[in-house]
Amino acid sequence: MTSWILGAAAGLLGAILLWGLVSPRTQWRVLVGWSTSDPDRAEPGDGVHGLTRIICLLGLLGLLAFAGLQAWGAVSHQPRAATEPTAVDRMWGSPVPGLVDRLVSPGAVPPADLAPGGIAGFQEIERGWAPDYLVGMPRWSFLGDPEPTGLLGAYPGDGYTAYGLSDVLVAATGPLGCVPRAAAVAPADGVVQIGVYWGLPGATGQDSLAACAAAGGMRQTVLIPIQLPDPIEGRDVVTFEGAPVPPVAVLHD
Secondary structure, rough: HHHHHHHHHHHHHHHHEEEEHHHHHHHHHHHHHHOOHHHHHHHHOOHHHHHHHHHHHHHHEEEEEEHHHHHHHHHHOOOOOOOOHHHHHHHHHHOEEEEEOOOOOOOOOOOOOOEEEEEEEEOEEOOEEEHHHHHHEOOOOOOEOOOOOOOOOOOOOOOOOOOHOOOOEEEEEEEOOOEEEEEEEEEEEEEEEEEEEEEEEOOOOOOOOHHHHOOOOOEEEEEEEEEOOOOOOOOOOEEOOOOOOOEEOOOOO
């Protein structure tokens, strides 16, 4: 109710100001001239009417500025509709993890000098027929460097992508400040064990195990394509610590 009254008052004021800007003489005769005994002799000169035009113009500009600010404030405080998650968000979560474009041939034994990370999920991919969404995936980098010293795997070669030459894509989680330096894959009692191991970037010989284990709860997730010695063929996937790794289906928008 209050906003309606204010809007009506602003509209009336705007009409009066516009009237004074367009025809100050008519406005004076209607609003003031009737109260004088001789409107023709009492009417102010052109200078006063010109001043009335200037005052009305400034008033209109101020009124328009005030109305614009009110409208902008009302729009800016409107609740925004939640953005629908994309297929990539639904598969790997948000923010979308970066893709490590390195060809990874894992060992069979976990390295003892690196910190084990988690595996949040895996997605089987067929060599040469990887899902199309991977083309647009953001590439992972460490402080702007996509290939820090010590990063696991090897460059896939000009014209190739690591995921196009791999069998499985894993979402590996590890401590922030460290990089994935090695991977291991081995069959065990009807399951496939997969692990990704993290260390400090740079030359070997650093105490990566202690440094990355001390990183605490600051974590990062990266997508790593891995070549497998044997197909998964419906077997369960677990980490080397025995934690189950859920499969992630390919989704489309």
